[in-house]
Amino acid sequence: xxxxxxxxxxxxxxxxLINKKDYYGYELVSEVSxxxxxxxxxxxxxxxxxxxxxxCETYLVESSEGPPRKYxxxxxxxxxRKNELIEIWNNxxxxxxxxxxxxxxxx
Amino acid sequence: MNKEEFLKKLESKLKVLDEKEIKDIIxxxxxxxxxxxxxxxTEEEAIKDFGNINDLAKEILSAYKIRKDYNGVVSDIEDGxxxxxxxxxxFVRKTIDSAGSxxxxxxxxxxxxxxxxxIWILKLPFYIIKALxxxxxxxxxxxxxxxxxxxxxxxxDFGYFISAVLIIMxxxxxxxxxxxxxxxxxxxxxxxxxxxxxxxxxxxxKSKAEINTKEKSWLYSAIEIILKIFVIFLLIPAIFAVxxxxxxxxxxxxxxxxxxxxxxxxxxxxxxxxxIGAFIDLFMxxxxxxxx
Numbered sequence: 001x002x003x004x005x006x007x008x009x010x011x012x013x014x015x016x017l018i019n020k021k022d023y024y025g026y027e028l029v030s031e032v033s034x035x036x037x038x039x040x041x042x043x044x045x046x047x048x049x050x051x052x053x054x055x056c057e058t059y060l061v062e063s064s065e066g067p068p069r070k071y072x073x074x075x076x077x078x079x080x081r082k083n084e085l086i087e088i089w090n091n092x093x094x095x096x097x098x099x100x101x102x103x104x105x106x107x
Numbered sequence: 108m109n110k111e112e113f114l115k116k117l118e119s120k121l122k123v124l125d126e127k128e129i130k131d132i133i134x135x136x137x138x139x140x141x142x143x144x145x146x147x148x149t150e151e152e153a154i155k156d157f158g159n160i161n162d163l164a165k166e167i168l169s170a171y172k173i174r175k176d177y178n179g180v181v182s183d184i185e186d187g188x189x190x191x192x193x194x195x196x197x198f199v200r201k202t203i204d205s206a207g208s209x210x211x212x213x214x215x216x217x218x219x220x221x222x223x224x225x226i227w228i229l230k231l232p233f234y235i236i237k238a239l240x241x242x243x244x245x246x247x248x249x250x251x252x253x254x255x256x257x258x259x260x261x262x263x264d265f266g267y268f269i270s271a272v273l274i275i276m277x278x279x280x281x282x283x284x285x286x287x288x289x290x291x292x293x294x295x296x297x298x299x300x301x302x303x304x305x306x307x308x309x310x311x312x313k314s315k316a317e318i319n320t321k322e323k324s325w326l327y328s329a330i331e332i333i334l335k336i337f338v339i340f341l342l343i344p345a346i347f348a349v350x351x352x353x354x355x356x357x358x359x360x361x362x363x364x365x366x367x368x369x370x371x372x373x374x375x376x377x378x379x380x381x382x383i384g385a386f387i388d389l390f391m392x393x394x395x396x397x398x399x
Contacts, residue, residue: 025135026142041158042166044135049170067138 006036010046012089015074015082018056024069047072055081110140113154120164124171132167188277192221226271233267236340266337273330338390345387352380 013032017023023031029043050056055078060068074082108116114133121129136157143153157163196214240259247255356376359369 026139029139039158040139040156041163044132044139045163045166045170048132048167052170066141067134069138070135 006038007042009036009089010038010042011050012082012085014043014046014050015055015078015085018072018074019079019082022071022073024061024071028072050078054078108151108154110137110150110154113140113157113160116160117164120161121167123168128171188221188225188274192218195221222275225274229267229270229274232337232341233263233270235344236266236337237263239340239344266333269330269333270337273334334393338393342387342390345383345390348383349380349387352376352383356380 010032013036014028017028017031025044025047028047029038029040032038032043047056051058051072054075056072056074058070058072060070062068114137117136118129118133121132124132140150140153143156144150148156192214196217237260240263241256244252244255244259356373359373359376362369
């Protein structure tokens, strides 16, 4: 239902999360799912895109319980992008709310 | 689908990527499935979470900003021809809108017409190439002249034949899309000209493309090479033609200052320059597109 909205903010959510600490793929999916129900299929491609665009970088950590895990870490460029997205989101949010408020009034 | 099947399928849809990248991606999905299983999900559930595998592959590839089909040159031709055929048939369809189910027949007739026109037009460049080659070869004396001209003519005729066959193949592919039933669909072709209103038609084209690209990719690369050489040959006379026309235009402008205003010639010259310029542009794109 809110798939369109979700797709738009996913980048923002992911960057905000890895800004706090480094995550590996599965962890990231679980974290985001706590707030918003997402399709794993959308997340990994997004992470790929963010890495290709240098908003985050990856490194491997050997794991005792299986194959090495790939961790995602935010870059400086990524931080800037995150801040940019938060600003855009807040502005957008304000405008949309204002609009709704006004259109509800005139009824 | 189990984990192995899923990963194998996914890998096959990402073939256009770098090997290292593919390995990376597959590993990550494999790890995710393993983690999900550890959390208590079954293999099927974990895989279902990824959604439709074709959409998934499309999303992954979109992160790389690449062309989603990897038959380079040939798909350029396809797209160009498809676009042209569709625009033409759309136009015809609109004008005969009252005749409901006859649309397909009209499209069909139009396609056949296009094939003939294209093959006929195609003759010209090959003729030019042939003449060029022959005049160069005239430096030799017989019997070397006889032998070399024969070989040259055969090569050029063969090239022409292959190109004609290619055009027909593409047209048939396009034709087939109208009658086939829905099959497994491939990664979507990124071309707005080819977009139609009905989704099934889009998927049909995808499905044929899948079949054809898998089985004929070797044939296509051979054809690609021939076509690229042929186009490079074409570029040379085209560039000289533009140069000559520019000089001619310069003379015409000079004459204006002298008081002689040859309006007709000026229009003609400019027109020719634009047309040839457009062709050169097309050829350049063609060659560049073939270097994927």
